[in-house]
Amino acid sequence: MSHNRTAYVLLGGLSIQSNLSGYELHQAIKENFGSFWGESYGQIYPTLKRLVAEGLIEASGSATAGKKRRQTYALTDAGRVCLREWLAQPFQNDPPRNEFMLKLFFGHEAAPGVALVHVRELNERNRRMLATLEGIEKMARAYQSKDPNLPYWMLTLGLGLALARAALDWGESALAELAAMEVDTREPLKTSEAEPSS
Amino acid sequence: MSHNRTAYVLLGGLSIQSNLSGYELHQAIKENFGSFWGESYGQIYPTLKRLVAEGLIEASGSATAGKKRRQTYALTDAGRVCLREWLAQPFQNDPPRNEFMLKLFFGHEAAPGVALVHVRELNERNRRMLATLEGIEKMARAYQSKDPNLPYWMLTLGLGLALARAALDWGESALAELAAMEVDTREPLKTSEAEPSS
DNA sequence: CGTGGCATGTAAACGGTTACATGATTTA
DNA sequence: TAAATCATGTAACCGTTTACATGCCACG
CATH class of the missing domain: 1.10.287 (Helix Hairpins)
Structure with a gap:
């Protein structure tokens, strides 16, 4: 029942655009948050599964539209609530490393x-x-x-x-x-x- | 024979002041590098032992001078060389996390x-x-x-x-x-x- | 048909923090 | 003598990266 920040990045990503796959989330994070955040596949895929298991996101259409098969996800109501709760918590400064x-x-x-x-x-x-x-x-x-x-x-x-x-x-x-x-x-x-x- | 960055911070710290203990190194890092670096005891003490074993630093006087017993360390020639080599390597940008x-x-x-x-x-x-x-x-x-x-x-x-x-x-x-x-x-x-x- | 990129995933290793344990020394 | 702080250390845990494995699809 405890979440690392990867979970929230994914929830956040899905909150602004639904029906993204793990691969697309990775791309989106790199493009949009590249200057202040990063996630690796090794973190993304297991977290997605866990979020599904917890009911915070749900599998939404294995969009094989023209492209290859890829599993996409969408935020559930519980997921949106969870995201909002996290957003309201004070942010933490991670240990500096320059x-x-x-x-x-x-x-x-x-x-x-x-x-x-x-x-x-x-x-x-x-x-x-x-x-x-x-x-x-x-x-x-x-x-x-x-x-x-x-x-x-x-x-x-x-x-x-x-x-x-x-x-x-x-x-x-x-x-x-x-x-x-x-x-x-x-x-x-x-x-x-x-x-x-x- | 491979080193994490903790090792180099300690070598660097000892390069500007000799005969510091693990505790003092921790203090010095917090005070001087606080805005751009941090190290925990759990990282410092084992690393010091390892550096001694590798001959990059040496135990220099268990300064019980008035204070408590505490083991202090000093850079060896090999340690100085190792530090210089690391300094010459291109620096890495750690993954952003803001x-x-x-x-x-x-x-x-x-x-x-x-x-x-x-x-x-x-x-x-x-x-x-x-x-x-x-x-x-x-x-x-x-x-x-x-x-x-x-x-x-x-x-x-x-x-x-x-x-x-x-x-x-x-x-x-x-x-x-x-x-x-x-x-x-x-x-x-x-x-x-x-x-x-x- | 084969190669390269798309897409998903997993296992292992790593760097690091946290929490805990211990004792010694000063100060009240 | 009790409490606070100095000082050292260790074990467990956690988040993350890396490397690897796999299969599919498009393109030449």
């Missing part, structure tokens, strides 16, 4: 230039993330419907955008700082611009 | 006002976080030494501050938006200001 920040913190211990490489990589990832989120934003604006979910989606998206932009801004300036710092230690006396071709 | 954003995304499914409460709670947590980080910043500036680690610490701190501020900014404006949205649905016709003291 490997980038950890490696940056120990930057002095690393070989020269390592921190710089990490920051560059972080910036690339954040640029990609930002592009994705901006794409979603554009689509959402065009979507422009009376769907009552939309305001919440835009809000969530807004936080994602704000965080990505803040991280990227920080990254740009950190790059400059690090370049100055680490050049100092690596080329303490060099003044000529000539590059020996190894 | 329960707040998940609940906000499903906001429409929740009872009216729930999203608002969550955002308020988020803002409180972020304000606390920000205060903590600003405290650390102040201390670090006062610390003002030639410690070569300091620039990296400030950089890391800077990212934490940037993210916390961005989240808080977002939170303030989201609060306004949500208040407008959710009041609409809850008090569709009310015009009087009188509050029944039910």
Whole structure:
């Protein structure tokens, strides 16, 4: 009778669109929640079965429509109630785990230039993330419907955008700082611009 | 011969200060990395033993100095090498898990006002976080030494501050938006200001 | 007909937290 | 001497990922 969060993500997913299969739920989660949540098949399929057993979702049509056979599911009333109860509970902050920040913190211990490489990589990832989120934003604006979910989606998206932009801004300036710092230690006396071709 | 990240956090911790015990390492991690990393005793103590067995750290004086008996450890040369190698590897983004954003995304499914409460709670947590980080910043500036680690610490701190501020900014404006949205649905016709003291 | 992608599933391993057990030391 | 806190440790449990197994369908 106790549920892990995978269960609620699935209930939530089915609450906004019915008759999805495990595969489609996985896709939907990756596309829509990609920036703040993830689930693996190994988690999704067993959880779906369990939710059916508990009556929170029900098998709805093995849609073999044109495609292959795939079992789809829909939320039951009990499932909707369960989801609502969970939504009302205070959210938990999962233990922080930011490997980038950890490696940056120990930057002095690393070989020269390592921190710089990490920051560059972080910036690339954040640029990609930002592009994705901006794409979603554009689509959402065009979507422009009376769907009552939309305001919440835009809000969530807004936080994602704000965080990505803040991280990227920080990254740009950190790059400059690090370049100055680490050049100092690596080329303490060099003044000529000539590059020996190894 | 394979290591989880706990091992590297401990190696890193000992790289910046020697002769720490498991207990002290736990404290140090909570204080210094609290905003981006965490470790539990159940992870720390077994890992320390394993690192000793592998020769990456060594027991250094069971400092019973005035205090209780506690086993302290120091990095070996092999340990330092191992840490450096890990630092040079590309960092990994752990799977995102932001329960707040998940609940906000499903906001429409929740009872009216729930999203608002969550955002308020988020803002409180972020304000606390920000205060903590600003405290650390102040201390670090006062610390003002030639410690070569300091620039990296400030950089890391800077990212934490940037993210916390961005989240808080977002939170303030989201609060306004949500208040407008959710009041609409809850008090569709009310015009009087009188509050029944039910 | 064979290959590659779609779709579902399972078992094992892993990383990590939680809860618990223990004793020693300080403080009241 | 009682309570609080320091300090170390372990066992059980949990959520999750990974790797693997399988079969179907479409396409060349």
